[in-house]
Amino acid sequence: MKIAFRKLGSQPLLFEENSDNAIFSGDLILKKSNLAQLNGTITGSISIPCDICAEEVERSLNEEISFYLSDGIYEGNDDELDVVEISQSMIDMEELLKSEIELIKSDYFCCKNCEGTSLDREF
Numbered sequence: 001m002k003i004a005f006r007k008l009g010s011q012p013l014l015f016e017e018n019s020d021n022a023i024f025s026g027d028l029i030l031k032k033s034n035l036a037q038l039n040g041t042i043t044g045s046i047s048i049p050c051d052i053c054a055e056e057v058e059r060s061l062n063e064e065i066s067f068y069l070s071d072g073i074y075e076g077n078d079d080e081l082d083v084v085e086i087s088q089s090m091i092d093m094e095e096l097l098k099s100e101i102e103l104i105k106s107d108y109f110c111c112k113n114c115e116g117t118s119l120d121r122e123f
C-alpha cells in the first residue's frame with residue numbers, strides 16, 4: 001500500500017498493511033505542509049529466531065508505533081522528533097512495516113525453551 005503525501009490532511013487517514021502474520025494499522029495526519037504524524041499499532045505475529053538456540057518461533061506483537069514523516073529532507077530543528085524522510089512524495093507502508101519488523105527482530109529475544117524451566121510451554 002502506497003499513500004501519496006498530498007492526500008494527507010487534518011482528518012486522520014486510516015491505513016492497514018499486512019506482512020506475513022503482522023498487521024500494521026493506524027492513521028496518518030498532516031501536521032505541517034511537509035510533515036505528517038503516524039500513529040499506529042503492529043499486532044499479529046512474526047517468526048523470529050531465538051537469540052540462544054536460533055530456533056524460529058512465532059512471537060506475538062503488540063507494538064505502539066508513533067513517528068513523523070517528512071516529505072523530502074526534514075529541515076526542522078527539533079531533534080527530539082523521530083522523523084522518517086520519504087522520497088517522491090509517496091509513503092510506502094510496506095517498507096515502513098518492514099523496517100519496523102527489522103527493528104523488533106533486532107531486539108533481544110529468547111524462546112520459551114530458553115527462558116527457564118519454571119515457565120509453562122505454550123506449544
Ligand SMILES: [Zn+2]
Pocket residue numbers: 050051052053054055110111112113114
Ligand atoms: Zn531458544
